[in-house]
Amino acid sequence: xxxxxxxxxxxxxxxxxxxxxxxxxxxxxxxxxxxxxxxxxxxxxxxxxxxxxxxxxxxxxxxxxxxxxxxxxxxxxxxxxxxxxxxxxxxxxxxxxxxxxxxxxxxxxxxxxxxxxxxxxxxxxxxxxxxxxxxxxxxxxxxxxxxxxxxxxxxxxxxxxxxxxxx
Numbered sequence: 217x218x219x220x221x222x223x224x225x226x227x228x229x230x231x232x233x234x235x236x237x238x239x240x241x242x243x244x245x246x247x248x249x250x251x252x253x254x255x256x257x258x259x260x261x262x263x264x265x266x267x268x269x270x271x272x273x274x275x276x277x278x279x280x281x282x283x284x285x286x287x288x289x290x291x292x293x294x295x296x297x298x299x300x301x302x303x304x305x306x307x308x309x310x311x312x313x314x315x316x317x318x319x320x321x322x323x324x325x326x327x328x329x330x331x332x333x334x335x336x337x338x339x340x341x342x343x344x345x346x347x348x349x350x351x352x353x354x355x356x357x358x359x360x361x362x363x364x365x366x367x368x369x370x371x372x373x374x375x376x377x378x379x380x381x382x383x
Contacts, residue, residue: 231325231326231340232325232326233323233324233325233340233341233345233349234323234324234325235321235322235323235324235382236321236322236323236324236379237319237320237321237322238317238319238320238322238359238379239319240316240317240318240319241277241301241316241317241319242301242302242303242304242306242314242315242316242317243299243300243301243302243314243315243316243317244262244266244271244299244300244301244302244306244308244312244313244314245262245281245297245298245299245300245312245313245314245315246258246261246262246265246297246298246311246312246313247295247296247297247311247313248295248296248297248298249292249293249294249295250291250292250294251286251291251294252282252286252294252296252334253331253332255280255296255298258296258297258298259298261298261311262298262299262300262312265309265312266300269306271300271301271302271306275301276300276301277300277301277361278298278299278300278301278361278362279299279359279360279361279362280296280297280298280299280359280360280362281296281297281299281357281358281359281360282296282357282358282359282360283295283296283297283357286335297357299317302314318356320354320381320382321354321381321382321383322359322379322380322381322382323341323345323346323349323351323379323380323382324377324378324379324380325337325340325341325345325377325378326375326376326377326378327375327376327377327378328372328373328374328375329371329372329374330371330372330374331366331371331374331376334360334376334378337376337378338358338378338380341378341380342380346380351382351383352382352383353380353381353382353383354381354382354383355381356381357381358378358379358380358381359377359378359379359381360376360377360378360379361376361377361379362374362376363375363376363377
């Protein structure tokens with residue numbers, strides 16, 4: 217699908233927004249309630265559980281679901297899900313729960329750097345790209361696909377794909 221370059225007003229460099237289709241899949245999640253800046257605790261619970269249950273493999277997908285706009289939602293009510301793909305026959309244990317991620321079309325951009333800067337990627341998609349795109353926002357959470365992890369690289373080398381659901 218075609219990509220579109222948007223010039224970020226803060227950086228004055230082109231940022232690519234692509235339309236991507238994510239596959240539907242069975243997922244395991246653990247919910248974090250509170251500010252997005254504290255959602256690492258969900259990963260600290262999910263990753264050891266996933267490791268103990270042999271969930272990591274070449275086709276494993278890990279992503280975060282950001283359900284709420286922190287500009288409109290009180291910090292203590294913000295919902296974030298740390299998620300990992302699982303086989304269809306996997307049985308969950310509380311506080312982990314299974315769900316079917318529906319997939320679909322998403323506008324996607326790549327954020328380079330610390331997770332603290334992810335708000336810029338969301339602003340780019342929602343405030344700059346969407347109004348000019350001719351597309352409509354679909355109900356549902358935004359997706360963060362983590363292409364590397366803080367224990368692997370320095371914060372400035374982190375790469376996160378930020379995806380916004382589209383009609």
